[in-house]
Amino acid sequence: MNSRRHYDVAVIGAGLSGLAAGIRAAHFGKSVCIFERHNAPGGLNGFYSLGGRKFDAGLHAVTNFVPPGVKGTPLGRLVRQLRLDRDQLALREQKGSRVVFGPAGEAALRFTNDVAVLESEVARLFPAQIDGFRRLTELVRATPFEPDAPLVPAREVVGRHITDPLCAEMLLCPLMFYGSPNEGDFSFGQMAVLFQAIYLEGFARPAEGIRLILRLLLEKYREAGGERRMKCGVRQIVAEGDRAAMLILDDGSEVTADHVLSSIGGPETAALIAPPAAAGEAFGHQPPGVISYVETMAVFDRQPAAFGWDDTIVFFNDSDRLHYERPAGAVDPRSGVICFPNNFQFPPEEVPEEGMMRVTCLANYDAWVPLAEDAYSAQKADWFARVQASARRFLAPVDAAAFAAATRASDMFTPRTITRFTGHRNGAIYGAPGKSFRGLTPLRNLYLCGTDQGLLGIVGSMLSGITMANQRVLAPV
Amino acid sequence: MTKDECKKVVLDIIADIAPDEDLSAVKPEVRLRDQLQLDSMDFLDIVMELRKRYGLEVPEADYPQLASLDSCAEYLTPKFNALPAR
Numbered sequence: 001m002n003s004r005r006h007y008d009v010a011v012i013g014a015g016l017s018g019l020a021a022g023i024r025a026a027h028f029g030k031s032v033c034i035f036e037r038h039n040a041p042g043g044l045n046g047f048y049s050l051g052g053r054k055f056d057a058g059l060h061a062v063t064n065f066v067p068p069g070v071k072g073t074p075l076g077r078l079v080r081q082l083r084l085d086r087d088q089l090a091l092r093e094q095k096g097s098r099v100v101f102g103p104a105g106e107a108a109l110r111f112t113n114d115v116a117v118l119e120s121e122v123a124r125l126f127p128a129q130i131d132g133f134r135r136l137t138e139l140v141r142a143t144p145f146e147p148d149a150p151l152v153p154a155r156e157v158v159g160r161h162i163t164d165p166l167c168a169e170m171l172l173c174p175l176m177f178y179g180s181p182n183e184g185d186f187s188f189g190q191m192a193v194l195f196q197a198i199y200l201e202g203f204a205r206p207a208e209g210i211r212l213i214l215r216l217l218l219e220k221y222r223e224a225g226g227e228r229r230m231k232c233g234v235r236q237i238v239a240e241g242d243r244a245a246m247l248i249l250d251d252g253s254e255v256t257a258d259h260v261l262s263s264i265g266g267p268e269t270a271a272l273i274a275p276p277a278a279a280g281e282a283f284g285h286q287p288p289g290v291i292s293y294v295e296t297m298a299v300f301d302r303q304p305a306a307f308g309w310d311d312t313i314v315f316f317n318d319s320d321r322l323h324y325e326r327p328a329g330a331v332d333p334r335s336g337v338i339c340f341p342n343n344f345q346f347p348p349e350e351v352p353e354e355g356m357m358r359v360t361c362l363a364n365y366d367a368w369v370p371l372a373e374d375a376y377s378a379q380k381a382d383w384f385a386r387v388q389a390s391a392r393r394f395l396a397p398v399d400a401a402a403f404a405a406a407t408r409a410s411d412m413f414t415p416r417t418i419t420r421f422t423g424h425r426n427g428a429i430y431g432a433p434g435k436s437f438r439g440l441t442p443l444r445n446l447y448l449c450g451t452d453q454g455l456l457g458i459v460g461s462m463l464s465g466i467t468m469a470n471q472r473v474l475a476p477v
Numbered sequence: 478m479t480k481d482e483c484k485k486v487v488l489d490i491i492a493d494i495a496p497d498e499d500l501s502a503v504k505p506e507v508r509l510r511d512q513l514q515l516d517s518m519d520f521l522d523i524v525m526e527l528r529k530r531y532g533l534e535v536p537e538a539d540y541p542q543l544a545s546l547d548s549c550a551e552y553l554t555p556k557f558n559a560l561p562a563r
Contacts, residue, residue, distance in 0.1 A: 028525050069497065071514040080495055081518060470518050474525075475537070 015043020017450030020465030037233025113202025289428030308396030
């Protein structure tokens with residue numbers, strides 16, 4: 001007797017890319033099931049509840065914001081392909097963000113969703129660089145995403161146009177923090193995608209955060225007839241020849257599918273393949289990423305603006321050279337990202353009641369993993385204070401006692417938390433350094449989508465799922 | 478079905494998959510791609526909607542026939558008229 005379930009399409013992971021891929025396939029009449037190891041969807045862009053409050057685990061801001069009516073952009077494509085009503089996304093634009101460098105943020109570049117603001121800031125702070133900045137901007141606009149383009153180091157290309165190293169570092173800082181899986185430098189192609197997403201398009205956020213986006217996707221997926229199995233991951237991908245012949249689920253049951261889309265990462269997917277030799281030399285032995293973060297969350301009894309904190313996002317670095325790499329210690333507090341989720345242009349009825357300050361810093365997975373519970377808690381408490389103190393150097397001063405009195409709750413996640421909830425090795429939030437832009441694997445009916453297919457961010461991850469479903473499942477070429 | 482009715486069917490589908498496009502002045506003889514922001518993914522969706530709504534199959538080799546409203550009408554109208562009555 002054969003009790004195996006068969007699907008046209010099996011999707012591993014119910015993050016944004018897996019859900020988007022599932023929606024596309026289901027919409028085209030395919031039988032689809034998404035398998036998710038955790039009880040909640042979201043993956044690297046998840047959420048959690050603590051003490052009656054809801055926290056986003058990934059999302060600071062949705063990038064790629066363009067006003068309604070602007071055509072031919074990633075956000076427009078995404079809305080169209082998933083048949084979303086743009087208004088339902090309730091995206092509200094940022095108020096304004098800053099990149100600050102130097103021990104007390106002496107050099108500051110402001111930017112908004114209007115690139116003219118950044119342009120005038122570059123002209124003000126680096127008058128000799130403005131022509132180069134404009135040339136670089138034009139180059140980015142003229143660089144379509146090309147999966148097979150040779151990888152050119154971003155710093156090399158940027159350096160041809162921006163000759164002042166401080167200016168180049170400041171411009172690269174937000175792009176690296178919001179999307180580079182690589183230490184030190186990344187490819188110009190990836191940089192161009194992020195430059196477009198962050199500087200030429202912009203930041204926005206629904207007041208409710210990632211939960212609203214996930215809810216919309218789940219509704220679409222259900223309406224289209226898709227199934228999902230929560231708390232039931234895929235334990236093994238059984239290869240026969242060059243095909244993924246069967247999936248073995250966490251509960252031991254077996255499933256077959258014509259197509260398998262895996263959103264869980266390249267090395268993570270390779271590790272599921274049995275026999276391991278079927279994963280091939282290159283795919284089977286790719287190194288996982290090492291870029292991971294800690295994030296502190298402080299919830300307080302007033303709007304951040306009441307403390308004089310008006311920024312939406314602040315990218316800080318306390319010297320003139322950014323060290324975007326896995327730190328030697330547990331955390332590198334010298335640089336990071338401060339996000340005030342309150343500081344978007346919400347209509348009065350949407351403004352969150354409590355204030356929140358989130359600070360992200362680079363962290364070393366290996367320094368967090370071996371700790372016993374007590375030591376882990378102590379290390380968290382220690383670094384919470386140090387990360388907060390580091391970030392506060394770049395904000396309007398507020399008396400420590402007053403801030404403590406206003407604080408209602410706090411929390412922190414670490415690389416260990418990321419691996420526990422997403423399965424990504426090393427807590428690598430942007431996945432492996434080697435991306436598979438074509439989404440192909442050594443097994444001809446197994447494809448990657450999501451982080452390690454190479455499109456990043458909220459919009460990028462959904463587009464990744466859409467693109468891979470379209471190219472690999474719906475219209476194989 | 479007449480050719481004009483067929484064009485209307487195609488326009489209705491485009492209106493659903495690309496609600497942000499202004500379809501009031503689409504020229505029937507001009508390639509849709511040249512006057513609207515439609516990419517190959519969108520054409521895939523047009524084909525899918527034809528199948529879902531009308532049970533009408535367009536093989537991949539025939540996708541170029543959907544280039545303009547006129548060519549859509551030429552190609553699709555006989556197919557519509559050959560469908561069993563529902």
